[in-house]
Amino acid sequence: MTLHPTQSNEHNGAAQASEPSGQDDATYMGEQSAPHAATHTDQVAASTPAPSTQQPIIEINDVSMIFNIASEQLNSLKEYFIKIAKRELFFKEFKALEHISLNIMPGDVYGIVGTNGSGKSTLLKIIAGVLEPSKGSVHIRGTIAPLIELGAGFDMELTARENIFLNGSLLGYSKQFIEDRFNDIVDFAEVHDFLDMPMKNYSSGMVARVAFSVATATIPDILVVDEALSVGDFLFQEKCERRINDLVEHHNTTLLFVSHSIEQVERVCKKAVWIEKGHMRMDGAVDDVCKAYRALDGAEHE
Secondary structure (H helix, E strand, C coil), rough: CCCCCCCCCCCCCCCCCCCCCCCCCCECCCCCCCCCCCCHHHHHHHHCCCCHHCCCCCEEEEEEEEEEEEEECCCCCCHHHHHHHHCCCCEEEEEEEEEEEEEEECEEEEECCCCCCCCHHHHHHHHHHHCCEEEEEEEEECEEECCCCCCCCCCCCHHHHHHHHHHHHHCCCCCCHHHHHHHHHHHHHCCHHHCCCCCCHHCCHHCCCCCHHHHHCCCCEEEEEECCCHHHHHHHHHHHHHHHHHHHHCCCCEEECHHHHHHHHHHHCEEEEEEEEEEEEHHHHEHHHHHHHHHHHHHHHC
């Protein structure tokens, strides 16, 4: 099965973390969304802005994401173009997300729960700027450090030392910034003895260590974590949770956290949103949302 987003913008630049230099704004809008009245920059120029605590750091407005699924498996470009020429290539729509609206305030710690294939990762990719929504808009106020896919931003043929600089540059860090924090990154990841080993020889847990260490080398306004901690051992998970708690409590970082471990969501997060089959089922306190989500399993077995 091949997925083709009806409208995608596969770039990371609009949502990447950068060295602390004030907040950045980004808006991702679908083709059928209403025009955005004014950007945060326009507001600053026009009038004195409201305090940051009174406006959402993430605004998700009626977002839908639609993919086109090919009706049959094609194994080559030749087959693809032959089907197009004969007008035998058909697609059906798959609605990964439908009419999602959510406002997230600075310092919020949000867990996102739902069964497999419900659109959790798709929503995070839209927020991070990797995908552009088919409909609706997302407005971001601040810098984002995304941990969305394990190994994203790494070249597995390169060593960990080289990949720290590569991944850091993709997140917007300067070479000097990475050099100044290199030892801290390595200390947190605990990969001193494997720095000059190609990352293709790393376990998934070791890759996650390096990815998390680089992403949190600075203090992002928004930290996005999608299952990246699930592959690590429990000691490193606890270490990451302490780093996350420090960012949230002392630096007012906003966290978006996806995990299939409901216990981990309850431990890390204060609020949660439940997305099921592309629809938002519930938004509220983490204990209430997780309790309702757990009840789904019981209802399906009745």
